[in-house]
Amino acid sequence: MSREQIMRKVKVEGNYLNFSSAHFITYGGKCEHLHGHNYEVLVEIEGTLGEDRLIFDFTVLKRLTKEICRRLDHRFLLPLYNPHLTLHSSPTEWEVLFGKRRYVFPRQDVVEMPIDNSTAERIAEYIGDELCALLAEYDTSRLSTLLVGVAEAPMQMAYYQRPFRE
Numbered sequence: 100m101s102r103e104q105i106m107r108k109v110k111v112e113g114n115y116l117n118f119s120s121a122h123f124i125t126y127g128g129k130c131e132h133l134h135g136h137n138y139e140v141l142v143e144i145e146g147t148l149g150e151d152r153l154i155f156d157f158t159v160l161k162r163l164t165k166e167i168c169r170r171l172d173h174r175f176l177l178p179l180y181n182p183h184l185t186l187h188s189s190p191t192e193w194e195v196l197f198g199k200r201r202y203v204f205p206r207q208d209v210v211e212m213p214i215d216n217s218t219a220e221r222i223a224e225y226i227g228d229e230l231c232a233l234l235a236e237y238d239t240s241r242l243s244t245l246l247v248g249v250a251e252a253p254m255q256m257a258y259y260q261r262p263f264r265e
């Protein structure tokens with residue numbers, strides 16, 4: 100077997116890698132009612148073995164992912180770039196308009212996400228990008244691929260995968 104055929108990865112999931120948040124998505128010209136999910140997150144990292152025969156330390160990966168989950172927990176997930184929503188912000192509130200519907204959220208209850216819809220797909224992408232930013236503090240030279248899965252419900256998961264380097 101050649102070295103190119105070998106694939107190694109680490110994965111963290113469960114163990115408090117979850118968050119409970121409120122959201123609604125727009126699709127098919129409609130806007131869902133405000134509702135919540137108990138989201139579950141998994142992260143996989145592919146790479147090669149280092150001197151200590153680790154690809155990447157599980158403990159660190161869990162801690163960083165938990166930190167991102169903590170920031171999302173018990174918040175409204177606000178997609179900043181949804182073309183079907185009109186947003187107004189004040190120092191204390193976010194106003195969200197869809198047609199005649201109007202929501203007002205206290206700012207401290209909102210996570211402002213630079214995404215166009217809070218689908219599980221985009222939330223996975225957001226978490227992947229946040230994780231990459233946190234991983235910049237670590238040696239990622241041996242890591243090739245990051246995969247994030249976000250489940251809105253059991254057996255209902257969206258994945259986002261990106262290379263560590265373009």
Ligand SMILES: Nc1nc2c(c(=O)[nH]1)N=C([C@H](O)[C@H](O)COP(=O)(O)OP(=O)(O)OP(=O)(O)O)CN2
Pocket residue numbers: 124131134217218219220251252255257
């Ligand atoms: N590919 C995706 N499909 C859907 C997403 C998504 O993020 N990615 N999201 C939704 C909605 O947000 C919806 O909340 C979830 O839909 P659904 O599971 O149908 O609704 P329930 O939570 O009420 O589930 P039940 O099993 O019917 O109780 C839709 N699709």
